[in-house]
Amino acid sequence: MASHSGVWIAPPVRIAWDRAAAAAARPARARPPLLIVAAMLAVYFLWGSTYLAIRVALETIPPFSLGAARFLIAGGVLYAGLRLLGVPRPTAAEWRTSFLTGALLFVAGNGFVVLGEQWVSSGLVALVVGTMPLWAALFGRAAGQPPTVREWLGLGLGFVGVAVLQLGGELAGAGLGALLVLLAPVCWALGVVLGRTRPLPAGPMAAASQMLAGGLMMAVLAALLGESPAVPSARSIAAVAHLVISGSLIGFTAYGYLLRRTRPAVANSYAYVNPVVAIVLGAALAGESVGPLTWLATAVILSGVVVIGLGGKR
Secondary structure, three states: OEEEEOOEEEEHHHHHHHHHHHHHHHOOOOOHHHHHHHHHOOOOEEEEEEEHHHHHOOOOOOOOHHHHHHHHHHHHHHHHHHHHOOOOOOOHHHHHHHHHHHHHHHHHHHHHHHHHHHOOOOOHHHHHHHHHHHHHHHHHHHHOOOOOHOOOOOOOOHHHHHHHHHHOOOHOOOHHHHHHHHHHHHHHHHHHHHHHHHHOOOHHHHHHHHHHHHHHHHHHHHHHOOOOOOOOOOOHHHHHHHHHHHHHHHHHHHHHHHHHOOOOOOOOHHHHHHHHHHHHHHHHHOOOOOOOOHHHHHHHHHHHHHHHOOOOOO
16 A cells, blocks of 8 residues: 555556656756747758849849849848837947948858859859858857867868868859859858847847848949849849848848857858758759769768757757
């Protein structure tokens, strides 16, 4: 005979009771919130599709005019929606950071990608941009945010995968385009690290202010360079719509959320999945060939992403 709180309980029932109580007393295993998982899927796959969309948009829209339209529309829509919901305006200090990081992220980081795609294929551009987490790790180390050993391993695997994908040597004859594409991830990584250490608005307002600042600067550059876009084709308009909605409104907002809620190496792991998405879309929609090295690199890249996801805080 056994009792629990003065009530008689049969032994088998008591055993089950005690096991349930012990299980309830143990801390639950931490799981990534669904919103983090959704944000990672957004930046993995939506951003991966933007490289082909940029290529299509450039058919009838000049580079900086494309960037200005994309980020002014996306930033303006997001900013107006947040203000209607009562989100406060950015302060003067937050606007200064938005212009600084907007210049690095959009004018240089994204702008160099768009310029480079005039000479370099969209798939190869995505591969070069895949080195961004390494630059972010180096800049983060200088800012007092060094990656863990496991994250270094994941970053190394990702870099090896990107290197395997670049064995064709297509950058060798790209000239200025190759230089711009190589500089793009460096500028983006620096903008990411500075955004984590300087004042920015809370939540999605940070993305809105940065896109507005970057779009405004790109519009000024388009005017100074004398870009005169012709009437865009239906294909280019559809590509711009995809860039605004999927690449900017959803993708960049999701990326900002990941930067606030996860370690930098986890948030930046998108750069190792985007090349795979870009190559698959290029093969499916643009007739680009996909050889055995691509599939080998895919396995290495995804292994690096898994290693990064297992390290650090969830």
